[in-house]
Amino acid sequence: MTDAKVAIVTGGARGIGLAATEIFLDQGWRVAVVDRDAEELHRACGPLENVLPVEADISDPQSVDGVIRTVAAQWGRVDALVNNAGVALFSRADRTSFEEWREVMAVNLDGVFLCTQAAVPELAKTRGAIVNIASISGLRASTLRVAYGTSKAAVIHLTKQFAAELGERGIRVNCVAPGPVKTKLAMAVHAPEIISAYYDAIPLNRYGEAREIAEAIVFLCSDKASFVSGQTLAVDGGFDATGVGLP
Numbered sequence: 001m002t003d004a005k006v007a008i009v010t011g012g013a014r015g016i017g018l019a020a021t022e023i024f025l026d027q028g029w030r031v032a033v034v035d036r037d038a039e040e041l042h043r044a045c046g047p048l049e050n051v052l053p054v055e056a057d058i059s060d061p062q063s064v065d066g067v068i069r070t071v072a073a074q075w076g077r078v079d080a081l082v083n084n085a086g087v088a089l090f091s092r093a094d095r096t097s098f099e100e101w102r103e104v105m106a107v108n109l110d111g112v113f114l115c116t117q118a119a120v121p122e123l124a125k126t127r128g129a130i131v132n133i134a135s136i137s138g139l140r141a142s143t144l145r146v147a148y149g150t151s152k153a154a155v156i157h158l159t160k161q162f163a164a165e166l167g168e169r170g171i172r173v174n175c176v177a178p179g180p181v182k183t184k185l186a187m188a189v190h191a192p193e194i195i196s197a198y199y200d201a202i203p204l205n206r207y208g209e210a211r212e213i214a215e216a217i218v219f220l221c222s223d224k225a226s227f228v229s230g231q232t233l234a235v236d237g238g239f240d241a242t243g244v245g246l247p
């Protein structure tokens with residue numbers, strides 16, 4: 001077991017991050033589950049073996065440095081970083097306060113930057129992989145997503161920037177852009193008319209399951225994706241392939 005690969009999954013206490021954690025564990029990895037919600041974190045990790053719960057806020061540089069130090073001290077290696085933690089805010093551009101804008105950017109964009117920078121020294125030792133979680137809202141604009149969509153579009157570009165520089169150290173950097181999944185994050189912002197618009201706009205005519213997003217994340221972290229870097233994979237039931245818009 002000591003040679004088992006190690007993944008760090010931010011926002012892993014529930015939703016897509018927890019689904020990714022479960023697949024990594026099924027495939028024999030060990031997982032450091034990072035979350036700022038201590039209660040959810042310990043509830044999720046309690047029944048699982050080969051996990052290390054780490055309470056941290058990914059938008060805080062000191063907290064992030066502590067995560068990498070803790071994982072390196074516990075397991076001595078990091079093979080993959082999944083930058084999954086995120087927050088959602090749906091509000092009209094002219095009614096979004098600067099504080100709301102900053103909170104979304106701090107977690108969804110600054111958090112990815114901070115965790116990636118902090119993990120690079122460990123990932124360089126294993127020639128590891130990074131997968132960032134963006135969104136279809138980062139690929140296509142629609143109303144109410146001025147902060148959320150902009151943060152996710154930036155994550156897609158940040159993926160390419162890091163891929164361009166980290167390749168020489170053997171680190172691959174990719175991105176998954178999920179379509180809608182009925183997690184706590186989505187259900188807090190998807191009003192009934194948004195839900196029905198998604199059903200109409202998605203060729204597969206349904207929401208995705210967290211596990212369907214997680215399978216793509218784990219694939220991109222695995223050796224099966226050994227020549228894939230700088231890419232964004234939309235896992236969205238065909239939404240991005242069509243021109244059908246959302247309100």
Ligand code: NAD
Pocket residue numbers: 010011012013014015016017034035036037040056057058059084085086087088107111133134135136177178179180181182183184185186
């Ligand atoms: P979720 O709310 O179920 O899980 C997000 C987790 O991130 C939570 O456990 C939360 O406590 C944690 N988190 C939030 N801010 C944090 C911080 N600063 N530090 C540490 N942990 C923090 O949401 P989810 O739907 O599973 O979302 C996972 C990712 O997928 C997010 O980046 C989200 O934007 C993205 N995404 C989700 C959907 C969807 O429809 N659910 C669609 C596209 C993209």
